[in-house]
Amino acid sequence: MTELKAEVGTLSFRNPLLLASGIWGESGRSLLGAYEAGAGGVVSKSIGAEPRAGYPNPTVEQYGQWGFLNAMGLPNPGIAAYPEEIRIARQGGAPVVGSIFAPTAEGFAELATAMEPTGVCAIELNLSCPHAKGLGSEIGQDPALVAEVTKAVRKATKLPVWVKLTPNVADIALLAEAAERAGADAITAINTVRGLAIDPILRRPVLANGLGGLSGPAIKPIGLACVWQIFERVKIPIVGVGGIRSGRDVLEYILAGARAVQLGTAVATDTVRVFSRISAELEKELSSLGTTSLSELVGAAHAGRDQA
Amino acid sequence: MTELKAEVGTLSFRNPLLLASGIWGESGRSLLGAYEAGAGGVVSKSIGAEPRAGYPNPTVEQYGQWGFLNAMGLPNPGIAAYPEEIRIARQGGAPVVGSIFAPTAEGFAELATAMEPTGVCAIELNLSCPHAKGLGSEIGQDPALVAEVTKAVRKATKLPVWVKLTPNVADIALLAEAAERAGADAITAINTVRGLAIDPILRRPVLANGLGGLSGPAIKPIGLACVWQIFERVKIPIVGVGGIRSGRDVLEYILAGARAVQLGTAVATDTVRVFSRISAELEKELSSLGTTSLSELVGAAHAGRDQA
Amino acid sequence: MNASPWDSGLREVCTVVAREQETPSTVTLRFEYSKEAHPGQFVMVWLPGDDELPMSLSYTGREKGVTVKAMGDTSRRILSAGPGTKIGIRGPYGNRFDLSPQHILVVGGGSGTAVLAPAAEEAHGQGAEVTFALGATTAREMLFADRLRPVAKAVHLATDDGSAGHHGYVTAVADRLISEGGFDAVWTCGPEVMMRKVLAAGERASVPVFGSVERQMKCSLGLCDACALGPYHVCIDGPVFPGHVLRGLEEFGRSKRDPSGRLVPV
Amino acid sequence: MNASPWDSGLREVCTVVAREQETPSTVTLRFEYSKEAHPGQFVMVWLPGDDELPMSLSYTGREKGVTVKAMGDTSRRILSAGPGTKIGIRGPYGNRFDLSPQHILVVGGGSGTAVLAPAAEEAHGQGAEVTFALGATTAREMLFADRLRPVAKAVHLATDDGSAGHHGYVTAVADRLISEGGFDAVWTCGPEVMMRKVLAAGERASVPVFGSVERQMKCSLGLCDACALGPYHVCIDGPVFPGHVLRGLEEFGRSKRDPSGRLVPV
Ligand SMILES: Cc1cc2nc3c(=O)[nH]c(=O)nc-3n(C[C@H](O)[C@H](O)[C@H](O)COP(=O)(O)OP(=O)(O)OC[C@H]3O[C@@H](n4cnc5c(N)ncnc54)[C@H](O)[C@@H]3O)c2cc1C
Ligand SMILES: Cc1cc2nc3c(=O)[nH]c(=O)nc-3n(C[C@H](O)[C@H](O)[C@H](O)COP(=O)(O)OP(=O)(O)OC[C@H]3O[C@@H](n4cnc5c(N)ncnc54)[C@H](O)[C@@H]3O)c2cc1C
Ligand SMILES: Cc1cc2nc3c(=O)[nH]c(=O)nc-3n(C[C@H](O)[C@H](O)[C@H](O)COP(=O)(O)O)c2cc1C
């Protein structure tokens, strides 16, 4: 029998397809819905200290059949209200990774402390938040800040810490190394790619925030390159994200070095049935490759490349 | 009459659609072919000091309908042989921008000196070359190196100097500022976005080089965001590149801040007729916008955004 | 669960071609939007420089329309758009009314009638008999009563102040009509307390009820979770839900999510 | 100028199902590749871990084939692939032979016959009369003579060493046949010096000649310029060119571009 079970460090998921943060992630019932539809686990919306309404609409723009641009502005119910949502998802059996964001290392540590008792199986750090002291640049773009935040959270919780990185950097593996040295248990890559949509008739950006983040098929090669580069330079497990819509896409991420993957945009473009569809595709792909286990394929393309 | 003429600093092109570097750029007759097909001007293949064969095949991989990944490895006939190609293109009337690359600032300066007498109208610096002293990172990822190279070339030639930037950085406008301060006459943005294609059956990257550069529709929002950000921070003209396939795409780049654009991938996906087709589309778009001149639209989306 | 909105959702800039003041607080804007739409579906309406709001299509033909009630700042600014104003439209999104029933009772409260009107017209065009129970605070706020008369078997009105029709809530009228029997479907849209009552009446009489529901919307693509309602997403699973589904939802008529995702009372 | 290769070019991994040693230096590999192809077109053949080379399709049906001559390291490694070997295939790319002529002379030199064979077979299948003039260094290197006999009006051979047919170049045979007349088209593929002579003969006799040309290829998509030949790109405008076009090209038969793009003698 084909074994789709995926291990990320000490954690085990029934399959490698996790729901990505920010998608179906505000309500516990929706998280559970993704799990019921076949996800191996779910990542919560990124939760901050206070409730945030996010930016005004338009917050999402479809870019043809290539993907979406979004600038939600990190809307979230806040850490006080959110445990109830996690409870609902946990009660239904869904393994929940709690995503958090803050403008400072202390802020991250406090949120991690608050997340721990809610029953999440890991904490994911969304480092795409503009950092408090910086000039609008993201925490995730500065190795020293990545290390500082990771260390602070590492100290604050016993749960596995996943550090989610942005592709908007010169060398993503440098950030992954910083996270690894600071005690991260896994790297999640990638968040959205900075992008813009302009309406030529209205002569203005479409998203209320101007700039946004590109997700979906357009970014798959970018996510793959990031996972590939990170795999060559760190030992901790990698969770791959970006543009995944098929079993083949998952296989590509796994061969590049991911132990599990997350699906975001595909939940909208392919409906939530995408989880069960990809699981079935993966099983077929594996058996046609003559393999019954995903884990032996992790990073296999690196070895493949060196063979003549 | 609609005026498609485009001005980039002191240079004037019959229309804003230039052929991007590396496409149809090894032979003078091909450059001329793009001009005859309606390009406003052409950029040469990036030329180095010596002939280079580039990487072995596969050097290009099609990514569905989203774009191409390529890792050509900067093949080029070398600066000794290339003036003859420029002569052929110039003889046919094509304005040629000479693209050059080198691993050091002195190397760039020498190439610029050699380019000047060939009749090129400007020099474009391809800063995506791994720099000699660095650890494989590109010259274009380091503001100090960008400044050093730009200054050296600025001194070596009287021709306008265009600095072509890579999007694989945390903050592309920082690099543009460095180029501007060092005397650049224009910024070209963007080069390809780092990406990877893996074949799941063969368990290996497809491109012989492993990593490659993503071009085509997938990267249009990324190029637009870069031009937008650069426009907010520098005064010199911007030449926009990345995923352009239609008159609407051109308009978007112009509204984001570009004075002219370059087409690469579209020459393959839409054939070289893309230049005349886009010119016609642009004329229609402009007249339906009630505008007869492109130049008044340059950067107009920035103003548009501030209006209620 | 419906198909993905991926294939229909590309934004277009449309020009408002007509503006009709329907009631003192309600305005219809008409615009040409090329995509096919069905009664029940909604579009996202963007007044450039301002917010973007979900609006049901009150006209689903070639020249489409939305009927906007003055609520907060955004809806007020949208409804003050005149002919010539450029608005961004994307969609249509969401599901539609099943038009197959032959004896339909339409129960509209306030601007809720906007989404019911094109459904009733199309059902009538296909041979159905449609009876209306329309409610409003006062006679001048009664929406689409004149528009719907030509397709109606009967139009029953109710106003809170008694200035037209029944003095009191439209639910009283609906209750009576439903209990008299003869309908194979009830369609309703309006305040959720109103819809809850209509659902209860339908259940008592064993008539299937379909209600169109509003929730906070951001993406309208089934992505962001803003519109979560129990296990559903209103933007893709709704906005039209069968009564038995709505009755089973703890939140319906009681709570909704604010823009941060917190549950607040409706 | 042809349509964009954008719609047909996606790479597939194919398994070699058969390997046939055609001559001491030439091997045919057969594989299943689902896309439709036409005689004259080529594919990019990738031996994973090694280079990728353009190869004309010597079989264009469901089970496709390429016929590879041992040249440098890459072609030698490709032709040593046995059944079961996985190869990457993309394409088909390029244009095709016009199969409408009714009296065709096919002039093949060495492995150049590979691309001519399926064209001749298909033309014959459509009722054309096909005459062959095939050249090789020696009898054992003669490609596809047996394959083509069933579709041939006549097969004329020529070998450099006289071990089969005419002793000397195949161009002498072609010259004679063309000057005797009766052909409405000549198809040729082989060394460019050979093709130049065939073109000249065709011109003298006013018979249209079509030649299939090789140049360095990288993208094969009309992107990189590696295959530039005068104002053309062999990957999209060719590989089949009318004789009058080839005759007008300074480079044809004289120079080609090396992988760096420099012009070097052919
Ligand atoms: C599927 C659907 C169809 C709708 N159809 C119509 C219609 O045909 N006619 C009509 O007048 N209104 C319709 N609405 C309601 C409309 O979208 C707005 O909620 C309403 O106009 C108030 O907006 P405001 O910003 O002016 O008010 P505010 O004072 O800013 O807000 C009032 C309330 O409106 C709601 N609201 C605000 N923004 C949104 C949003 N992005 N998405 C959902 N609710 C929001 C909130 O509950 C808020 O408390 C529909 C809503 C949905 C979800
Ligand atoms: C459209 C086209 C169709 C072809 N069809 C066939 C065929 O059916 N059968 C066959 O045996 N050969 C065919 N070739 C030639 C083949 O692609 C190779 O050029 C040849 O096999 C030698 O390659 P090599 O690397 O083994 O030799 P090397 O010794 O490495 O090179 C010998 C010469 O081959 C040429 N060459 C090398 N790489 C390439 C490349 N990527 N593209 C083009 N030329 C290259 C160069 O001129 C080089 O000097 C075709 C070429 C083209 C362009
Ligand atoms: C609407 C939307 C909201 C998102 N919100 C978050 C978020 O709150 N936290 C986070 O870490 N990533 C967020 N992301 C990024 C996704 O988790 C994911 O990294 C990205 O979309 C790429 O994956 P995809 O191509 O499968 O969508 C969001 C993405 C989208 C499209």
Ligand SMILES: Cc1cc2nc3c(=O)[nH]c(=O)nc-3n(C[C@H](O)[C@H](O)[C@H](O)COP(=O)(O)O)c2cc1C
């Ligand atoms: C095959 C190929 C070769 C390229 N070679 C060069 C090059 O030599 N120098 C350079 O500056 N850019 C090079 N580029 C980048 C293009 O000039 C352009 O910046 C990029 O492709 C994005 O534009 P596009 O989406 O229109 O293709 C190359 C791109 C491609 C696809």
Ligand code: FES
């Ligand atoms: S509005 Fe329904 S999921 Fe975003």
Ligand code: FES
């Ligand atoms: S091989 Fe023909 S253009 Fe690249």
